[in-house]
Amino acid sequence: MELNVIGAKPLNVSDAVFGKEFREDLVHQVVTAYRNAGRAGTKAQLSRSEVSGTTKKFKKQKGGGARHGDYRAPIFVGGGVAFAAKPRDFSQKVNKKMFRGALASILSELIRQDRLKVFADFDVDAPKTKSLIAKLGEHKFDGKTIIVSETVSENLYLAARNNHKVLEVVDTNALNPVALVRADHVVVTVDAIKKIEEWLA
Known part of the structure; x- marks a missing residue:
């Protein structure tokens, strides 16, 4: 399948990763396990x-x-x-295949709903919150947004950390199902898409 890239020609990606059927049961199980893993359990x-x-x-x-x-x-x-x-341990076992399957399912659904946008490159010239707000406004990202890049620049990180509309700015290694489910829009760079495809294939 082809993904439209803002600022570059369309990108061919694998249907096995970005064209999967949405598995609500699997996504629910993985999201629940991910959130439970963060619980202290010290009560x-x-x-x-x-x-x-x-x-x-x-x-x-x-x-x-x-x-x-x-x-x-x-x-x-x-x-x-x-x-x-x-005190108790709330963690639940989720194997790698399930985790990757859930991520692929979520990403595929985001693409179908036109909530995932691919950019040739996404950065700001200065570590200013208003610069990032203006850039997001150009593309009408008015809800909660996640920015995924292969390498996150310092300017982008500093510009986003005081913006309540940007949930997270992460590299591909820190991509998680909870953030993806919460987001109204997901901004991904071409390099990040390629790395995600390699990881989830």
Whole structure:
């Protein structure tokens, strides 16, 4: 298939990478696993047996209404937590084939929806936010945008970091499914497209 390139002639790319059917189930699984991998999983609460305090029975068993053993029960302020949360690992196993398949599926859908634009080169002359805003405005990128380049220049990185409309400026190695799903527009350079095709083929 051919991709239109802004500033150069059309680029031939593989249908196996950029013409895949959209697999919502696979994309959902990979996106969920990617997000879960970033969770700290350090939440911890004290159960009834771990709360400090006496275990002395504070009133008689009978004659006083409800029966209680000690003040560490979950119904009392300062008591333990019923089903207390403990540190855990949220990571899910996703093999390389699944991860690459999900990325190819997302990229293919972005192309079908005309949300992925390929540029011969995408950079700014100075590290100025207004320069990048003007460049994005020329091509009517009014939503949240991701810029993917084989090598990210310092000018482009500095110009984008204070722009709330630019989600990320990344090289091909840092491309991830969560960012792609969130983006309204994806800007990719020709060199980056070639590297992505080589990686996902």
